Amino acid sequence: DLRNQLYESYYLNFISAISRSKLEDIANAALAASAVTQVAKVFDQYLNFITLEDDMFVLCNQNKELVSYRAINRPDITDTEMETVMDTIVDSLFCFFVTLVLVDRNIDLATPLHHTWTYQALVHDVLDFHLNRVNLEESSGVENSPAGARPKRKNKKSYDLTPVDKFWQKHKGSPFPEVAESVQQELESYRAQEDEVKRLKSIMGLEGEDEGAISMLSDNTAKLTSAVSSLPELLEKKRLIDLHTNVATAVLEHIK
Template sequence: MTEESGPGMKVILMDKETTSIVSMVYSQSEILQKEVYLFERIDTQMKWDNLKHMKCIVFIRPTSENIALLSRELKYPKYGVYFIYFSNVISKADVKTLAECDEQETVREVQEVFADYLAVDRHLLSFNIIGALHGRSWNQNHLQRCAQGLLALLLSLKKRAVVRFEASSEPCKRLAERVRDLLRREAALIDNNIPFNGDIPTLQLLIIDRRDDPVTPLLNQWTYQAMVHELLTINNNRVSLANIQDVPKDFKEVVLSSEQDEFYAKNLYLNFGEIGQTIKSLMEEFQRKAKSHQKVESIADMKNFVESYPLFKKMSGTVTKHVTVVGELSNLVGSRKLLDVSELEQEIACQSDHGKHLHRLKRLLENPAIKHQDAAKLVMLYGLRYEKHTNNDVPALIELLKSRGAPDELVKAVPQLLEYGGAHARQSDLFGLQDAAKITKSLFKGLNGVENIYTQHTPLLKDTLEDLIKGRLRENLYPTLGGDDYSRRPQDIVVFIVGGTTYEESLCVHQINQNYPGVRVVLGGTAVHNSTSFLEEVKSAMQGVHRTHTRHIRNV
């Protein structure tokens, strides 16, 4: 966009969503290098005088509100010329409307740039929607937003798509049908967009339901990126550290982006123990460089220092940022007794031992150092694992939550979650109790030595993707839209989770991309959850919905 508008001073005019889309992949300093000196929002523009000397790059979503705002802008143009880019397909009628408003002929270009999603990472995208569903029905605006975003994704990847969905999930079916309708409507555009070289590339879009695996978003995490999101929250690549005592003024909010931070890109999948060692090495290297800069005795030394100063300053910022973040993670792990909490979480998620788990859970609930939210999540995990157990003790555990003073909202969240993602709502055998293959796999795992107790859990998504890659994903459980039996082994896969994905699943996709050469998986979700936002998702979905499967849990 910035190159096609040529040299000269530029302003970028965006909407709320495209501002986030751009900020996820470019830093402000990178955009400034492209001669962009002003960032404006189309819905809240400043009252500037005479800016006819500036070129305006418009990058907005093609919504009816944006078309109305842009029409008004073109009727009374503030800038010299306009280069208009839409993040998705725009109708001919809207283009005609804009043309009629461009009375002063300031528009030089109108183009579609298919970037209607937040690129969180190389293989991860999101739409930042929390509360996509009510019960098992879509909020219609969210359904439309996800379908349009997935269309833009397929157009940007330049691939034909075969759409598959989770058979037992009505929301997945609805989204699959909406995407198929958009693909049919834009068939000519898709054909023009695909570079033809004999073999038409086909991608499998698999749409699955978060309810099938409500365990993954509840667990504490121990890899750097996932841990930061769980304990501090990553919001559009930004982390707020404003509540931390003695944090340096420039680090009240920090950016964690693998595109802009080399240290983060290299270490985001390391576990907590390894990240401590890596930070230590980074600090030692920085101290060595700082010492070598202390001796500025000659003109040559000064010249060296000046030349390396920007790099030195950048390294100093990287060190301070990551030391601050890791230091705070370490404090939270200690103060919230997260090693004890996580050990029990992992055991409940991965092993079946009712008596032992119930005893340990009751003891942890009596410990005042355990945060209410961590206590409630343990009760939820217990409820999911032992839902059908004859000695299930969820009502007593809820009473224990109440007696320790847990907020009403957290107490209510327990039956809400069981109603949302209990056995009745799941297509898969989440805990693998009847799955012989899984039992065999865990026996072999045991022979190879015990894995890290804090990272025993693997998301259900891993098995689903491996079955898909090997051509073993059952057509009756994950039908292809249109009814064709599509059993070819796919090389390009987009898996989209209705109800949100997690950084643990992003790590799983990263590992699959490494372990299966020639296969490329992209993961998407309505949002990227930590446990807090996931419980908001559950609460929103269950708001006003009648409890039919958890009526036995009274007094909540």
């Protein structure tokens, strides 16, 4: 761009702090193109991370495998590769600390960076989890063929784990065994509410699924009114139960 004189002036913005050697390369290029006066400003934005939630951030890198736990612990990793990984992680963490946090230099920074046996950490470590969206491959059983039974083609599903998800907000920091128990408790609670709705319909003589008829009688039955009004919430609860059942099952398949 400097050589071709594409712009009247240049404002260079870098996600993370630019090294002195690269800054010298830019200066040499500007000199060679006689465009030194056109380089107005150079900014270090310290933005080499993404804040997904109020209390969670991830390191920003085009190749997420480069800064993964697996990359650091590969048995065949070379010293040069390890240095590259460490430099990338350090640069990203520096961007985070210099932008959002003031830290006493005596604090133990390693401890909060360790991944624990919690729901959120495991989802991040073992599943395809990126920008609060987890992608799963779910097998749909087996199919018969002349060669015998074989697994059916896997279906790909995506789920968003966001602050709107009440179960995720409540249990993302919980140990994984507790999450499994909580999913079961939520399922039992849902079934109890569902059975109550069916019981009320039976009492009112509405054995079928005619929700319109239920609404017509809701003015006369306080309990039925409450049950009908809670149906959207009940359906959302069932959706979240199914979501976290699938996610927790996928996590379990990886760690068992």
